[in-house]
Amino acid sequence: MLLILPFNVAASGSGQSLDVAPIDIYDIESLQRGAENYANYCFNCHAISFMRFNRVAEDIGMTEDEVREKLMFTGAKYGDTMRIAMSKEDSEQWFGTIPPDLSVVSRSRGPNWLYTYLRSFYKDEERPWGVNNAIFKDVAMPHVLHELQGLQTAKYAARVGEDGNSHQFINGFELTEKGKLSPQEFDQFVADLVNFISYVGEPAKTTRLTLGKWVLGFLGIFFIITFLLKKEYWKDVH
Helix, strand or coil: CCCHHHHHHCCCCCCCCCCCCCCCCCCHHHHHHHHHHHHHHCCCCCCEEEEEHHHHHHHHCCCHHHHHHHCCCCCCCCCCEECCCCCHHHHHHHHCCCCCCCCCHHHHCCHHHHHHHHCCEEECCCCCCCEEECCCCCCCCCCCCHHHHEEEEEEEEEEECCCCCEEEEEEEEEEEEECCCCHHHHHHHHHHHHHHHHHHHCCCHHHHHHHHHHHHHHHHHHHHHHHHHHHHHHCCCC
16 A cells, blocks of 8 residues: 555646546446447557457456447457557557557556546647647647537646745636537446446556455465364364
């Protein structure tokens, strides 16, 4: 716990606090919605090449036909890894950088960071895409979910930094252009998306957690047996 605490405190890397992602990797319906959200809004640029289409279908309860209809938009085969069609050269030409593979981003960044990041784009006319991000300043990625969320402006407040001077920081957002979804619906959309990305980062997590409970139960019972056996062997010594 002591090792995890410093990571959580400085997780955003920008001084902005992170929102808690309301995710549940046991929620199959959320994972299915998240997979479809990922395919529609992220999969054009961001591969998850450590995962295969058929593995996703098996783990989150989708049929092969559903995967082909909702997740596969190229000539990929059902057993292929989930790679994108866009080449690295085109990525650099269009975005100035290669969009990262998101196979393990939930483990490197954390679900709370992802959840906050996707909801923290705001209008900034000085940026090439007209938007910036509160926890990833000057990010090269456009706000691909703006049609759903709408556009928001940042609200600022002042606080005293470690240097003793007053600094401006983002203290919330104001929605200035409505999107297709209400704020509550958009938050749920992002939660489902992050839930799926979290599953991709460790597909065997549910199995590991379930098995871990049985292992701890076995160790607890075995400890009692071992303790009683020790007392039996050592009773003459004491």
